[in-house]
Amino acid sequence: MENTEIFKVSVPQQVLDDLKSRLENTRWPGEATGSGWTFGTSEAYLKELVKYWLTEYDWRKQEKALNIYPQYIANVNGVKIHFQYVKGKSENSKPLVLTHGWPDSYYRFHKIIPLLTEGVQSFDLIIPSIPGFGFSDKTALTSEAVADLWKGLMTENLGYEKFYAAGGDVGMGVTKALASKYPDVVAGVHFTDLGYPMGQEDPATMTEAEKQFAEFVQEWWYSEGAYAMVHSTKPQSLAYGLNESPAGLASWIISFGTAGASPDILEDAFGGKDELLTNIMIYWVTQTIATSMRMYKVDAAAQWSGAEPLQKSDVPSGVATFPREAQFPKEWAERFVNVVSFTKMKEGGHFAALEVPEIFAGELQTFFYGIDKKSLK
Numbered sequence: 001m002e003n004t005e006i007f008k009v010s011v012p013q014q015v016l017d018d019l020k021s022r023l024e025n026t027r028w029p030g031e032a033t034g035s036g037w038t039f040g041t042s043e044a045y046l047k048e049l050v051k052y053w054l055t056e057y058d059w060r061k062q063e064k065a066l067n068i069y070p071q072y073i074a075n076v077n078g079v080k081i082h083f084q085y086v087k088g089k090s091e092n093s094k095p096l097v098l099t100h101g102w103p104d105s106y107y108r109f110h111k112i113i114p115l116l117t118e119g120v121q122s123f124d125l126i127i128p129s130i131p132g133f134g135f136s137d138k139t140a141l142t143s144e145a146v147a148d149l150w151k152g153l154m155t156e157n158l159g160y161e162k163f164y165a166a167g168g169d170v171g172m173g174v175t176k177a178l179a180s181k182y183p184d185v186v187a188g189v190h191f192t193d194l195g196y197p198m199g200q201e202d203p204a205t206m207t208e209a210e211k212q213f214a215e216f217v218q219e220w221w222y223s224e225g226a227y228a229m230v231h232s233t234k235p236q237s238l239a240y241g242l243n244e245s246p247a248g249l250a251s252w253i254i255s256f257g258t259a260g261a262s263p264d265i266l267e268d269a270f271g272g273k274d275e276l277l278t279n280i281m282i283y284w285v286t287q288t289i290a291t292s293m294r295m296y297k298v299d300a301a302a303q304w305s306g307a308e309p310l311q312k313s314d315v316p317s318g319v320a321t322f323p324r325e326a327q328f329p330k331e332w333a334e335r336f337v338n339v340v341s342f343t344k345m346k347e348g349g350h351f352a353a354l355e356v357p358e359i360f361a362g363e364l365q366t367f368f369y370g371i372d373k374k375s376l377k
Helices: 015-026 045-056 059-066 111-115 145-158 171-179 206-224 228-233 235-244 246-255 263-270 273-286 289-304 330-334 356-373
Strands: 004-005 071-076 078-086 094-099 123-128 163-167 184-190 316-321 338-345
Touching: 004 111, 004 163, 004 338, 015 045, 015 246, 045 246, 045 273, 059 163, 059 273, 071 145, 071 246, 078 111, 078 356, 094 145, 094 171, 094 338, 111 123, 111 356, 123 145, 123 316, 145 163, 145 171, 163 171, 184 356, 228 235, 228 246, 228 289, 235 246, 235 289, 235 338, 263 273, 316 356, 338 356
Parallel strands: 094 123, 094 163, 163 184, 184 316, 316 338
Antiparallel strands: 004 071, 071 078, 078 123
């Protein structure tokens, strides 16, 4: 591997001691009587979570688990990229880069690693941290710029001539850009969402199903889209508070991390308290909440700059919609990618790789091994 070095997660004890002190001295704002989750993250729930964080959660245990799989830092065009690299057990394993979103991290995929690296239909898994997230460089880049880095990582640093890619949320934008810009090396892509109508579409070109989807998104945007509006406009103003208070950081991530899941199954959406907190901890110990939010701002600036949008790609694309996600129609996906597989899943949500790992892994295997019977070399 070119320009790469081995990486291990190792957080200084003073960072953990400082975290403990901040959690113990949280200034609680109080909440409206009986408000529950209607005003945002429930204070009663958050107090319970902070207590668990202080008394039962074991970062060193989670740190050891994070280090089970090989990790590296690669220098790609001057940007340091952290990534997990787990080779499949089959001699014909396909190279697959998985891209996370917000407010999750590369940790999103930890449950599907053993599922996708064993057996005949296995993959060489490359799971990077987007720049500005986790252990990669603290720099916010557009989705297109990240796609450029992924192409360099896969072909130059790791030496693959062709590869596959999958992603959702922010990872969707990166994966879509990979397919549009590099169809000569990207053999197939998979998505769990394909963006949302933002008023730029000509209604005359939209089907009835797309119009209904747009109406749903508009309603959702006014009720749940505050995080994206803040990130796309004033991320720095919010970052000071979130970088200062671990309880505040947890509240923000939890409030917008349910993604279609009701609060009573919030922990199931992330995989339990320990996994929920480990994801939050990755932001806390790296101090990357500011740069992660900033990516929304630079992407929005690029979108409204007047630059030509990416062309629709001919790369074979698989799309899976999960029931606790926005239910977009197939024709919406076909606006952007070459849809050869469109599957409505029976269970799962935004964090399908955490919620229903067996189902999600099976979908990836079925799609990628279905579109290409010849193994990549």
